[in-house]
Amino acid sequence: MVNGFQRLGARALAIAERFGRAFLFLLRALAGMPALVLRPGLVVQQLYSVGVLSLVIIVVSGVFVGMVLGLQGYTTLLNFGAEQSLGVLVALSIVRELGPVVTALLFAGRAGSALAAEIGLMKSTEQLSGMEMMAVDPMNRVIAPRLLAGFLAMPLLAAIFSFLAILGSYVIGVGLLGVDAGAFWGQMQDAVEFREDILNGVIKSVVFGFVASWIAVFEGYDAEPTSEGVSRATTRTVVYTALAVLGLDFVLTAVMFG
Amino acid sequence: MTDRSVIDSAQVLLDTRCRCKLNAPWTQFMADTFADAGDHLVDIRDLHFSRGERLLFDGVELSIRRGEVTAIMGPSGTGKTTLLKLIGGQLQPDRGTIHVEGQHVAGLSTRGLYKLRRRMGMLFQSGALFTDLSVFDNVAFPLREHTDLPEPLIRDLVLLKLQAVGLRGARDLMPAQLSGGMARRVALARAIALDPTMVMYDEPFTGQDPISMGVLVDLIRRLNDALGLSSIIVSHDVAETARIADRIHVLHGGRIVESGTPGALYESQSEWVRQFMHGLPDGPVPFHYPAALGFDEDLMSQPRSSRGAW
């Protein structure tokens, strides 16, 4: 019994300590960001690996999610004779929820895991130590540009995803199922509010991007410097990001639309 | 050492007056104040360090002179790499002090530490090349980070360093395309890219064929003398190291057991040092990592669990 409590306590302390480390880590990385103004090349390079290399999966998933939503929404709305409102249904669910959330999950799988693995491997092969001994702070040179690129890439990716998903549902709804194009866009524009819906969606994706990149670089940097440690860091990145994004989404939705 | 004797005499004075002990911060302060940066590049006093349960250093006292090639030798796992990391400020001692160029390493601010490290070059045992950069970019890395030199000049400097290690032709290869020995030489070129005043080589000779080994040995010596560097070599290769080292310190059991010129160490009184220097299989040095049971007993004993690690 007492042992159980002790184990629980030890566990809680370990988690609290990890959170503390993650937070200090974030502060140090943020402190390294202003200097990046002088070296935009570093960020551009990371935008390439975080953003451009994620484009394919974002584009493909966006179009397909939109098409599926178009099909499903149409058949459901048909039951109520409201199939002309397809645009509203699709746009609101994409812009408010699916866009930011699905993009963040894909981002964790595509970019986050790669970030964690890359940094973890740099650590386990002593590249980070080597950098330190060359008087180059890995926080500024390695971590900060990656973190910043993650922050920047995520809202852009989410916007691309959302827009393509709506286009996908347009192709299915208007092109295939015969929803009136005017009704599709017109009702959508009437119902979707820029500040309430679009802007809140963008804010969500900014928050998710921040959290997802933070988790990825921290897990990589904090990884045990072994093959096993790196693989565990990669897994943890995806799992923690998914949990954090879903939890935060609930909170944000409650605050924004509640 | 003068600072030791100052502290000691201060202690004696105090003992006779009031029978109290100098507390650690005070001793520390005096040691800091009196550490003479004169001809000592690195000064290690009373160094204690442990890795988990294992006590690696138990009172290491070591002075490394300016302008010399100093070798630190000792059996595998005695903590030579760890010692270099302590000197470079990547690890903090549990007790004791390390001064480099008169600066107390563990007490430096991050900025101060990085400033000091610019004058240090370190060749990592694993090479630690950046796997996403080509050989050329690896060697150019410290130059690009720390200088504003124009690209053509950087190119010349990099080619010069690569030429010195015989790998000018490999500049466009990626680290994954290098052999172990080549990677080590690229790392060496990178370590000396900024023309540091002090270079630490962790196992520079491992994995080198006899020809490049000979070139490297000469290179280290020539660099040291031509550029007025100080070099610290950690190595097992007794013959090669002895050929170029001015002074060898032998590390064993958490302490420096013997220091001296290579010649003196070959003729050492200590049976242990002689065995190490001559590489004799028989002698006081155990070849085996300490085990709980003897080999026979271990073979005869029942395994605690029949399940393997997998």
Next chain:
Amino acid sequence: MRNRRLVEIWVGVFVAMGAAALFGLAIQVSNVQVFDARGGYELELRFENIGGLRTRAPVTVGGVRVGRVADVELDSSTYEAKVTVRIDERYEFPEDTSASIYTSGLLGEQYIALDPGGLDFYLRDGDEITLTQSALVLERMIGQFLYQMGNDDD
């Protein structure tokens, strides 16, 4: 990086795509420039019953959107629903304009339709439209219908 130029081009393409998508979301998906919360002027409407009318519901004239419902309140002295609507400043309506609440489609959203009158005096910010027709509540209609059927039987 091996091909710096290519990397830069791709990142440029990526950022342009993201910006274009954001712009598209703003312009094509939402209706960003019209009816922003501050532009336009407000009118007050009183209804006996507003049914399922919500804030942000459209206000139309002849099927054209001219504004949005900004606020819905209960007037605690008269127990009427007080609806504030915000009208685009481009439009002006006579003082004898009337308002009704309709439903788009059978189960669709409820909206306010304005029916402009013929007077030469125009409604200004803060004015009230008094000629209103409440929402048709389905249950009430069915109830009335049944009641009338009962009366007819007599």
